[in-house]
Amino acid sequence: MRVKFQFKLPRFARVIFALIMREMATSYGRSALGYLWAILEPIGAIAMLSLAFSIALSTPAIGESFPLFYATGYLPFMLYNTMQAKIGVALRENTQLLFYPRVTYMDAIISRFILVFLTQILVAVIVLWGIFQISSVTTQFDFAAIFFAFMAAAFLGLGIGVLNCVLIHLLPSWRQLWSIITRPIFIISCIFYLFDALPAWVQNILWYNPLVHIIGQTRKGFYSSYDGNYVQLGYPIFIGAITLFLGLALLQRHAKDLINT
Numbered sequence: 001m002r003v004k005f006q007f008k009l010p011r012f013a014r015v016i017f018a019l020i021m022r023e024m025a026t027s028y029g030r031s032a033l034g035y036l037w038a039i040l041e042p043i044g045a046i047a048m049l050s051l052a053f054s055i056a057l058s059t060p061a062i063g064e065s066f067p068l069f070y071a072t073g074y075l076p077f078m079l080y081n082t083m084q085a086k087i088g089v090a091l092r093e094n095t096q097l098l099f100y101p102r103v104t105y106m107d108a109i110i111s112r113f114i115l116v117f118l119t120q121i122l123v124a125v126i127v128l129w130g131i132f133q134i135s136s137v138t139t140q141f142d143f144a145a146i147f148f149a150f151m152a153a154a155f156l157g158l159g160i161g162v163l164n165c166v167l168i169h170l171l172p173s174w175r176q177l178w179s180i181i182t183r184p185i186f187i188i189s190c191i192f193y194l195f196d197a198l199p200a201w202v203q204n205i206l207w208y209n210p211l212v213h214i215i216g217q218t219r220k221g222f223y224s225s226y227d228g229n230y231v232q233l234g235y236p237i238f239i240g241a242i243t244l245f246l247g248l249a250l251l252q253r254h255a256k257d258l259i260n261t
Contacts, residue, residue: 015102019111026093027115038123042078046070046127049192061194062223065135071127073191076218077211079120080153081185086116087161088168105251109162117154124150145221152236153214159240162247166254190215195230203230210236 050066060069090112091105131137167174189211195203206212207230216231 015107016111016114019103019107020115023112023115035119038119039126042071042074042123042127043130045078046074046131049074053192061197062219062226063137063139065131065137067131067135068128068137068139068222070192071131072219072222073189073215075120075124075127076149076153076214077186077189077191079117079124079150080157080211080214082120083113083116083154083157084161084164086112087158088164090161091165092168109158109165113154113158116157120154121150139222140224142221142224145217148233149214149217149221152217152233152240153211155244156210156214156236156240159243159245159247162251163243164247166247166250169254170250185209185211188212196228210239 046067049070053060053070054066060066062069087109090108164174164178167178171177188206188209190206195206195212195216198206213231213233213236216228217233219226220228220231
């Protein structure tokens with residue numbers, strides 16, 4: 001007599017998996033380039049930065065590779081920025097699914113978080129592998145520092161994205177206002193320059209930008225010679241935790257209104 005064992009995923013896991021598959025199809029299946037575009041975008045940005053600054057400078061601020069230097073700034077920034085943007089519209093883009101009793105707003109948020117995180121990590125690995133293959137860079141990595149930097153970027157994006165989910169609903173003009181507020185973030189996050197090279201009074205202001213710490217931590221992981229003693233990775237994690245708490249509290253209070261609009 002044969003006994004058959006059937007393993008079934010819990011309801012939560014099945015819903016999350018189904019939502020991830022749906023997100024993959026809707027986010028990357030509609031375009032002819034699909035996932036390829038997710039890789040080409042950072043490659044194009046890093047290549048443009050490398051070309052522009054290599055004309056004016058003989059060497060990057062750290063190391064000898066312009067692409068690696070700008071990749072260590074752009075890739076964690078892209079993870080954060082993509083995360084907060086995608087999470088910010090997670091409920092609005094899944095409104096119809098939320099009418100099903102089995103699907104909750106947390107399912108929509110978690111599935112999108114997982115997909116964005118895995119996609120951006122895969123993109124980062126591919127881009128960095130390409131840089132090392134082309135430029136023959138030799139360096140010692142601190143994988144723990146790099147991992148925690150990318151996790152902090154994802155967590156910060158999650159917190160701000162969840163909070164924006166509600167604010168966009170409560171304040172119709174918030175989307176445009178947020179776009180204006182965050183427009184200079186790319187410039188003031190130390191992507192194409194070092195925090196240490198700035199005047200002291202500028203450092204005192206930019207220190208409060210959590211992305212400065214995330215990018216600084218990433219560069220500490222890639223460059224063993226880089227001190228980065230200003231980095232406090234607990235700061236962006238704290239900002240992420242506060243915004244996530246506020247966002248979830250507001251979501252719990254206004255969830256029905258968000259779904260029914």
